[in-house]
Amino acid sequence: MMDESNILRPEPRLWVRFDGETWSAFRGAILLASGLPTVTAAWDLIERHALPSRPPVQATGGPPKERLMNSTHVRWRR
Secondary structure, eight states: OOOGGGOOOOOOOEEEEEOSSSEEEEETTEEEEEEESSHHHHHHHHHHHTOTTSOOOOOSOSOOOOOOOBTTBOOOOO
């Protein structure tokens, strides 16, 4: 019997389309939104709704929070 839990499945393609005056955002064949004013708005919508696993962008403009990168890279605080 084949173990299917290790099979990599491709993610749906994320894309935008210009409709002559406005932009549309797609995830595979699924239309996420149409009538968007700019290509940036279309990609922002894709990043917000179709890519939930990505961490949110820090909007404050301050320094990034310290985090553990991997087991060999550790920052110590005094």
